[in-house]
Structures are given as C-alpha cells and as structure tokens.
Amino acid sequence: MLKRLPLFFHHVMYNLRGGFLVRPLAITLVLGCAGALLSEAEEAFPEFSAWVPKALFPSHADPQVAQVILGGIAASIMTVVSIVFAILLMTLTLASMQFSPRILTGFVRDRVTQWTLGVFLGTFSYCMAALPAARSSPYAFSPVATVLGAMILAFVCVCLLLVFIHHISQAISVNHIVDRIATETEAIIDDLMPSPQRYPRIGGPYPLDRSKWRPAAVNETSGYIRYVDRARLLNLAKAYHVQVHVLRRIGHFVPAGTPLLLASKPERLTGEVSRQFCAVFDIGPTRTLQQDVEFGVLQIVDIALRAISPAVNDPTSAISCIDQLSRIMIRFASRDPVEPLFFDPPGVARVSIPWISFEGLVNSAFEQIRLYAKGDVAVSLRLLRALTDVASTTQNSDYRESLVAAGKRVVAGCAERLTESEMRDLKVRQETLESCAAISCQ
16 A cells, blocks of 8 residues: 555645545635634634724624624525536536537636635635634624634635636637647646757667566556656666566556566566556546646547537637647657656666657547548648648658658548549648648758
8 A cells, every 4th residue: 555655645636736626625624624713713812803893893792793694604605606516517518518528627627616616615614613603602702803704705705706707608618628728738748748859869769679578567457547657667677676668658548457567577576566566557547637648639639520520510610629739749849759768777778668659649639630621621721731830840850751641641531522623722731731841851
C-alpha cells in the first residue's frame, strides 16, 4: 500500500483541479468549521460583538434575531443550490448530446462551477454550524458577528450566482469549448515537452535489443493508462538491476491479466516487486489529460465529426475545430519529442516508454475528419490550410513529409465525390502546401 502513495497523492492533486468532490467538499468543510469556531470564539470573547454596528443589530442580546437570520439564509441557500444543480445537469446533458460525452471531463474541472457549488454549500454549513450558538438558555447569547459573516456570505452567493449563469452561457459555446480543450492540451505539451525542437536533434535513438526480453508486471485492473510515474519507474529499474520497456503508451487500454512491461530479467519482477512496478501506472476507466496529448485532440475531433454529420450539418463548427487542431499541432511540432529512453547511470538505458509520434498525432487529428468531409469543399479546404500552417512552422523534413502526405489524402478523397470545377481550389491549396513544405526544407 505504501508503494502506491506517490501515485495516490498525484491522483488526489489532479482530482483537486477537477471534479465536483474535492474542491467543493473542502470549501464546505472550511466554511462549516469557520461558522462553528467563530461562534465559539465570540462566546468566549464577547468584545467581538461590539464591532458589529448597532444599525444591523440594535439588540446584541436577542438570540431570536440571529436564529431567524441564520435559518432563513440556510433555507434560501439550499433552494438556490437546487437551481444551480439543475442548471449544471442541464448543461452537462446538453454538452454530452450536442458535442461529445468525452468533453464532460472539462466541464467537471471548471473552477467557476466548483467554487460556486463549494461556496453555496459552505454557506449552508456555516449557518447550520453557527445556529446552535444562538440560544436562550441557560443564558441568552446572540452571535452577532457570526451572523454578520453569514450575511456577507449570502451576498457573495448572490454575486456568484450571477457569475455562474453568465459563465455557463458562455461555456456551452462550441468555440469556447474547443478553445478550452486546446489550451489544456497545449499545457500538457508544455509539461511533457518543455524544450524547443532542435533540428537536427543531438544524439540518436539508442535502440534497445528486446529480442530476449520477456513480459513482466501483470496488470490487475482493466482500464486506460492515464499516467506513468517515470521517475519512480527508473528508480525501481535501477534498484533491481533490470531494463524495462512499457508495452503500451499513455491512453491505451490494458485489460486485466495482460503484462505492462517487457523486462530484461523478468525473474526478478515477481510477487511484491511486480506490484511495485504496477504501482507506477495510474489506470482508470476513462482517459485524462495528465499525460495524454492525443486525448485532447480526440475530444476536438469528436466535436468536428458530429458537426459535419448529416444530422447536424454544421461545417462552421467543424472549421473552428480544425483551426484549434492546427494550433495544437504547431505547438507539438515546435517541441523536442518526449524522450523514450531514461538512463541511470549515464549510458545505461534502464527504461523505455513509447509516446505518440508527430505522424500519429497528425492522423488522429485530421484523418477521421478527412474521411467524413470528402464531399464538403469548405471543410476540406480548411484541412489543407491547417496542414499548410503547420508545415510553415517546422523545419523537420519528416514532419513536412507527413503533412504533405496527409494533404494528398485529403485531395484524393475529395476527388471521389466532387466535380472537376469543385476540385480546382483544392488542388491550388495542395500546391500551396507542397511549395510551403519545400520552402521550409531549404
């Protein structure tokens, strides 16, 4: 159990940024404790009550006024919380049906929503925690300073409700959704690939001879690989004097009972040692953006595919998605690829981890859209423009070849359904892509 603590803390910190549990619950508990502690402190130090203006509480000794105010705020807050939850559930349902179920991850990570729910529930818990302090026996006591805090929180809740409604009205816009997904994906690229691309790259691929390696570290839980603790995996490989290769990359599904690694000395990875190696993988039922760049791309692709489907027929939204995909690809192409090999000591390769390549990400970003947009000139033209934009920003000849090949597939697919006159603009755009790639090569 202790071996999984680093991964557990990472999982908790990731969930702290997303979900309707951790942050709202923390805010609720903090405000609830504040209500209880403030009322007790006010009773222990009566001079606190003297700070409250007489205009708000003419009688600082009447507990009924405090009871009415605290009870009224608590009751009204719970009514508004019901409205907030109804708006939220309606938004999630609408987004899931209209765009893609996979984008719900971004909605539940929205901080405005989390703070709104947390402050509303926290205000309720604050009032309920402070309410017992307002009593008539054995002696009359009215926590007027605590009641003033409840009134301030109620005003904050009113302001947050307006902010929340305005935010939700913007959050369900397709342009806002794809921009948010692209921003989050770029942040993952910056985290995984912090160095600008050096071309030609220094060093080589250092291929490992894995012909005699054997499977090890059998997975116990079915799910998607969401995160790999690379530092701990390297430390374990060094501690047990083995070389390991991760069989599946981030975002791939791993059924229970299948091996996670290839090991140079698999006999050393048995029993408790095998469980230690398994503990470096975060495996769950859904993909996340912790280290999965492709997942961000696929979310935008899902929205684009639904937009150009015959049932929706919204090519403008698909074009917006393609624009954001080109932005992600430009960021990815401008960075050094993630190192697949980890050495310790220097010169001794200990760990090999596969990562998605530029060509693989290009296929994930544009190939499905290309297949569904064969009969749509506007979407196909924007695909070619996006490929041209990416090609103009990179000096990597392999990247440019992948982009030119993708452009040829776009034009070839459209030739199956479009007339010669409709193909004229596409061919011009293809020539622009090829010339841009050739200029960048020089």
